[in-house]
Amino acid sequence: MSNTSSEFIPFTRPSFNQETIEAVAEVLRSGWVTSGPKLAEFESTLSKYFGGRPVRCFANGTATMKIALQVAGIGEGDEVITTPISWVATSNVILSVGAKPVFVDIDPVTRNIDLDKVASAVTSKTKAIMPVYLAGLPVDMDKLYSLAKQHQLRVIEDAAQAFGSQWQGKKIGSFGDLVSFSFQANKNLTTIEGGCLVLNNGDEAKLAEKFRLQGLTRQGMDGMDVDVLGGKDNLTDVNAVIGLQQLKQLPAYQTRRTALARQYFDSIRAEIKSTGFDIQLELPVENFTESNWHMFQVVLPVEQLNCDRAQIMTELKELGIGTGVHYPAITGFTLYKNQGYQTSSTPIAERIGKSILTLPLFPGMKDQDIARIASGLVEILQKHYKK
Structure with missing residues (x-):
């Protein structure tokens, strides 16, 4: 692809x-x-x-x-x-x-x-x-x-x-x-x-x-x-x-974000199913009544892969897809380590901080963008899946 x-x-x-x-x-x-x-x-x-x-x-x-x-x-x-x-x-x-x-x-x-x-x-x-x-x-x-x-x-x-x-x-x-x-x-x-x-x-x-x-x-x-x-x-x-001016447009923005989030769930699940592999990609909570869908974040199944998050992000960028990391655990930053904080004290945050990935989500996106992102992400995960 x-x-x-x-x-x-x-x-x-x-x-x-x-x-x-x-x-x-x-x-x-x-x-x-x-x-x-x-x-x-x-x-x-x-x-x-x-x-x-x-x-x-x-x-x-x-x-x-x-x-x-x-x-x-x-x-x-x-x-x-x-x-x-x-x-x-x-x-x-x-x-x-x-x-x-x-x-x-x-x-x-x-x-x-x-x-x-x-x-x-x-x-x-x-x-x-x-x-x-x-x-x-x-x-x-x-x-x-x-x-x-x-x-x-x-x-x-x-x-x-x-x-x-x-x-x-x-x-x-x-x-x-x-x-x-x-x-x-x-x-x-x-x-x-x-x-x-x-x-x-x-x-x-x-x-x-x-x-x-x-x-x-x-x-x-x-x-x-x-x-x-x-x-x-x-x-x-x-x-x-x-x-x-943004307040006037907020209802329309929210409607669009919610629609895009729904498409993400459907598209990613369909792409994973098509691979035949049990790819344990962690999706966000499917909440359409309380979340404003500021971001759509997945947690990568790094233990199933033969590469790290940075490689996944690089390959997505090569496909024309930007991503972000929100966020690494604060306790891992030098400022906080120097004060005695340890990431091991919050192991769930440590794990998710190392494997969370933010996918594109903003009102100006097209429907076909979601399909393209889901396809590209799952194809890359399948390529690096430990068989």
């Missing part, structure tokens, strides 16, 4: 229509391009989306998580329970406020933090739990908040990949404690770079505003004051207007 002449399929690509381009041009022509009226409109619109909860936007999804920790009062000597399978920003922000990440192993099916293992990780220093909704699939929210209540923990939801996801018919972010979303370029809703934090009340929202702009407290015409240590994490009107 050779698809080298076919158009290259990246693992993701953002979608922008002409209306979005014109809206950005209008902001540029207005002369007000930093945080201003469009940001206020975006935050107000997001608040309505989340059922009236306060929402504040930031320059990126890393800032949203760090400020969530600060709003929750997490600091030096505190512990925060989280997952080792995530973008490293999740644990980096815990370190950045002086706290300690405590990694709990993942569920091999959902690939999210195993909530059944959380209680045994709680100590007198534990102040919060930070779950991650990998590829947009939420954890069991009832169990999460029951655990938090039982152990008197704050919950900071790393919902970076879960904009548009639901739990039992309720939007992620419309309930719970502090909920952080990313609007980075590969997310289901993008502002190019950016993020938002859903908060509990006006006091938390005001504190978040201080943290995002140097701790500034405005005091009218007579002057100003700074009473907390903040940074420079505000979102611009250029980004905000893109977000406003």
Whole structure:
């Protein structure tokens, strides 16, 4: 099989229509391009989306998580329970406020933090739990908040990949404690770079505003004051207007992502069946009511193969198919190994981190792209299958 002449399929690509381009041009022509009226409109619109909860936007999804920790009062000597399978920003922000990440192993099916293992990780220093909704699939929210209540923990939801996801018919972010979303370029809703934090009340929202702009407290015409240590994490009107346009298109994007995910399941299973081999490729949870299908990830059967993941990715690229790795276990990074963390302490995360593969999934894909990817992937797996 050779698809080298076919158009290259990246693992993701953002979608922008002409209306979005014109809206950005209008902001540029207005002369007000930093945080201003469009940001206020975006935050107000997001608040309505989340059922009236306060929402504040930031320059990126890393800032949203760090400020969530600060709003929750997490600091030096505190512990925060989280997952080792995530973008490293999740644990980096815990370190950045002086706290300690405590990694709990993942569920091999959902690939999210195993909530059944959380209680045994709680100590007198534990102040919060930070779950991650990998590829947009939420954890069991009832169990999460029951655990938090039982152990008197704050919950900071790393919902970076879960904009548009639901739990039992309720939007992620419309309930719970502090909920952080990313609007980075590969997310289901993008502002190019950016993020938002859903908060509990006006006091938390005001504190978040201080943290995002140097701790500034405005005091009218007579002057100003700074009473907390903040940074420079505000979102611009250029980004905000893109977000406003993306919100209009989100329902159509979600419908398309779900349809593409369904095709992946059907196509991959049909291709594997046609080989006659028992290829143990692990597919994601087949959840079409709660996941937003931010990514479609498979776990390669590396023990059945005579090659590694890198070789599979190389051969897919030769067929014009881009892939990604989301994510290796955080505990394997040098920064964390130097602090005493070991991947062996979370063996399921270690295994999945070494064999997970992200396949292309974005609204602009064609139906035939899925068939091409499924065919190419299974053909490569069959070629390297240990007979």
